[in-house]
Amino acid sequence: MAEKWKKTALLVIDMQKDFVLPGAPLLVDGAAAILPNVIKAVEVARERGMLVVWIVREHDALGRDVELFRRHLYSEKGGPTVKGHEGAELVEGLEIHKGDYKLIKTRMSGFFATNLHSFLLTSGIDSLVVVGIQTPNCIRQTVFDAVALDYPSVSVIVDATAAKTPEVHDANILDMKNIGVATPTLGEWCKADD
Numbered sequence: 123m124a125e126k127w128k129k130t131a132l133l134v135i136d137m138q139k140d141f142v143l144p145g146a147p148l149l150v151d152g153a154a155a156i157l158p159n160v161i162k163a164v165e166v167a168r169e170r171g172m173l174v175v176w177i178v179r180e181h182d183a184l185g186r187d188v189e190l191f192r193r194h195l196y197s198e199k200g201g202p203t204v205k206g207h208e209g210a211e212l213v214e215g216l217e218i219h220k221g222d223y224k225l226i227k228t229r230m231s232g233f234f235a236t237n238l239h240s241f242l243l244t245s246g247i248d249s250l251v252v253v254g255i256q257t258p259n260c261i262r263q264t265v266f267d268a269v270a271l272d273y274p275s276v277s278v279i280v281d282a283t284a285a286k287t288p289e290v291h292d293a294n295i296l297d298m299k300n301i302g303v304a305t306p307t308l309g310e311w312c313k314a315d316d
Contacts, residue, residue, distance in 0.1 A: 123169070124315070130275075131247045132167040133232060134160065135177045135254030135261060139215050140209035140254070146193065147202045149208070150256045152284030159282035161215045161286055161306045165254045166312050174222040176212070177232040177254075177264070181206040185293040187228045200233065231263035239271055249275035251311065253282035257294040265298050277304040281309050 128231045137160055140146045142153040167174050181188050183204045185196025203210040205226075218224055225238055232238050242250075250268050252261060261283050268276045278298055285291035299305045307312070 123268060126249065127170040127172050129251040130170075130245055131173040131175050131242060131245070133175050133177055133250055133252045133254070133264065134164060134216070134254065135232065136179060136256070137213055137254050138178055138203055138209065139211050139213055142213045150284060151286050152288070153255045156253075156284045157213060157215060158254075159279070162308060163251070163282045163295050163311070164216065164277055167251070168176060168219070172251075174296060175218070175232075175238070175242075175248060176216075176224045177221060177227055177238070177260075178210065178212070178224065179203040179228065180210050180226045181228060183207075189229065192301060205223055209261050227261075231267045232260070233267040233271065248273060249277075251277045251279065253279050255284050256281050257285040257291045262294050262298065265303055266301070269301055269303065275304070276302075277306060277310050277311065278306050281307050305310045 141150050152176065156215050164174060167233065181201065183200045183205055185193045185201050200207060223241065225232060225235050225236055229235060251267055252272050256260060261278065265276055265278060280295055285294065295305050
């Protein structure tokens with residue numbers, strides 16, 4: 123295993139049933155299409171000995187910890203990605219293994235009000251590879267925060283991330299590319315030098 127992969131983490135963002143499955147309350151239209159590529163990225167990361175970090179949303183049943191603009195989605199009956207409910211689970215084909223790390227967030231960025239940065243630093247991680255959904259929100263916010271925190275290498279696998287439309291996805295990928303983020307395809311990333 124190359125030394126660089128020991129210092130690289132794969133961040134898998136929000137690949138949960140309430141965002142991916144048909145009829146889901148917060149369905150991201152492009153999510154199901156990228157699932158095979160996300161699965162492959164996780165497999166390759168594990169083969170390389172990389173740390174896999176599962177960044178997921180889990181909320182209070184009443185939505186008291188969700189952004190103000192989403193609180194109307196919650197009631198006594200619950201809402202999207204409620205902790206302990208099926209919609210908060212990872213979609214079929216993705217599972218947390220021993221040695222992986224699960225991080226719960228309640229905002230778009232995986233870094234906002236979480237221990238992600240300190241966990242990555244104490245794990246010896248200086249490079250990040252990002253997959254999941256959705257490009258203009260949770261992917262973008264997490265990536266911009268990683269750049270602001272001076273991670274020397276941040277990559278977004280363009281065909282293992284998605285948004286509601288390809289146009290929104292592409293525009294946000296361009297914005298991230300313009301701040302120095304690498305944007306390989308899954309095939310390019312899989313062929314990267316060990």
